[in-house]
Amino acid sequence: MRVVLAGGGTAGHIEPALALADALRHLDRGVGITCVGTERGLESRLVPARGYELELVPAVPLPRSITPSLLTVPGRLAGAINAVAAVIDRVKADVLVGFGGYVATPAYLAAKRRGVPIVVHEANPRPGLANRLGARLTEHVFSGFPDGALPKAEFIGTPLRREIVTLDRLSMGDKARSWFGLENDRPTLLVFGGSQGSRSINQAALAAAPMLRRAGVQVLHVLGPNNTVDREPPPGDPQYVLLPYVDRMDLAYAAADLALCRSGALTCAELTAVGLPAAYVPLPHGNGEQRINAERIARGYGGLMVDDTELSPEWIIHNVLPILHDPERVAAMSEAASRLGRKDADIMLARKVLEIAR
Template sequence: MRVVLAGGGTAGHIEPALALADALRRLDPRIGITCLGTERGLETRLVPARGYELELVPAVPLPRSLSPKLLTVPGRLAGAIGSAAGILDKVGADVLVGFGGYVATPGYLGARRRGVPIVVHEANPRPGLANRLGARLTEHVFTGHPDAVLPNAEYIGIPLRREISMMDRLSMGDKARSYFGLESDRVTLLVFGGSQGARSVNQAALEAAPYLRAAGVQVLHVIGPKNTVEVEPPPGDPQYVILPYVDRMDLAYAAADLVLSRAGAMTCAELTAVGLPAAFVPLPHGNGEQRLNAEPIVRAGGGLMVDDANLSAAWIVQTLLPILNDPERVVAMSEAASRMGRKDADMALARKVLEIAHR
């Protein structure tokens, strides 16, 4: 059995693909897995690090508006489709699973050209252009959000890494806090802005640092690999730990009582899977999908939401700090978040993919 996965560019496309790859290998270690990617995406680092084969196709971003660049798309797309079809031939693909992004469009069209069965997984409530196209080419469509609208769609959840989806957050708490140099008995706030960080989230948290510290709250703050901090909180007790990037997000989640973060699809899926309540700050631009990601969790009582424009140190002190200092409310929010989680989407999708390929 040979499975080709097409999902590149951002962690939101790559991580579900890799979680599916892990699940397929658990079902059958003999399965051959190849990931399609482009040279500009995070997959060039993430895929080899997880031990999977990566094949590159040319990136063909589509212009967001009518412009002369649109005229160059058909020729470049034809080349990318030919490249993807050649890879499918080379590996002897039995099925192609697409997760969206630049690489999915040539993957879908290359698979259609070669007669390879297509499976589409869409993580977001508002499907992207690539997956809207892919869903027209197959009846095998799965979504990570219950409100996503695509032809033939079946809600299945977002495949997650087992170290996160199967983690017992409470039993790992002391070990996780020690890992980051935090005290085991302090209320802990985790702050991060997605894989690249978020300047507005960083600024508000840093400005609130003295007030959080005065209230006895320690902070683990992941600022993002490309962001810098002009003035760090001075050393003191409780700790305010600043890191550019965290490879062990499972430990970061286990260390935390509550999160302040963006509301990407993967973030929402991971937080609900581990039962971690959050204050969501949806990305203020784009198509509004981050707000849609967080709304079901907030309605269920597993989090709260604040507009990026309204996020400030004062909001953290006035709204978030009272929750952090109310253990019963944190527990209730944690239970509500956990009820929204899907822990088994990786295995459920893997079984569907194998069934489709065998058929």
């Protein structure tokens, strides 16, 4: 059995693909897995680090409006299709699974050209151009969001890493807080902005740091790899731990009572799977999918939502602090978040893929 996975650019495309790869290997140790991606995406670092083969193909962003760059798309797309088709031929692929992103469009077209079955997974409520195209080329379409926009999609959830879906936050809490140098008996706020970080969330949280400390709250703040700050909180008690990046997000989730974060599809899927309530700040750009993600969780009482323009230190103190000081409310929100999560999407999708390939 040979499977080609196509998804790149952001962690929201790559992590579900890698979670599927792990699940396929769990079900069939002999399955061959090849990932296709581009040099510009996070896949160039994440895929090899997880032990999977990565084939690089040219990135072909599709313009969303009529511009001069539109004239260059056909030639560049043809080259990318040929590159993916060569990978399919070399590994003798039985099935291609796409998760969206720049590499998915040529991957879908190459698989169609070669007569290889196509599987599409769309994690967002509003699919991108690549997956809208892919869904027209196959009957095998799956969704990470209930009532998604792809009409034929079967809702199964978003594939997540095993260390996330098997995480027991309560039993791991003390160990996780010690890992980050935090105390075990203080309310803990986790601040992060997704795989790339968020300037507005970083600024608001850092400005609120003195008030959070005076209220007895400790903070684990993940800036994001490309973000810097002009001034770090001075050493003190409670701790305000500032890190550029965290590889062990499972431990970060276990250490926290509440999160302040963006509401990308992967973030929402992970937080609901582990039952961590959050104050969500949807990305103000794009097609509005992050707002839809956050609204669903807020309606289910598993979190709060605030517009990026309304996020401020004062908002954090007036809205986040009361929750952190109310253990019963934290527990109720945690249970509500858990009811919205799915923990078995990786195995479910892996079984579907193996069935389709066979």
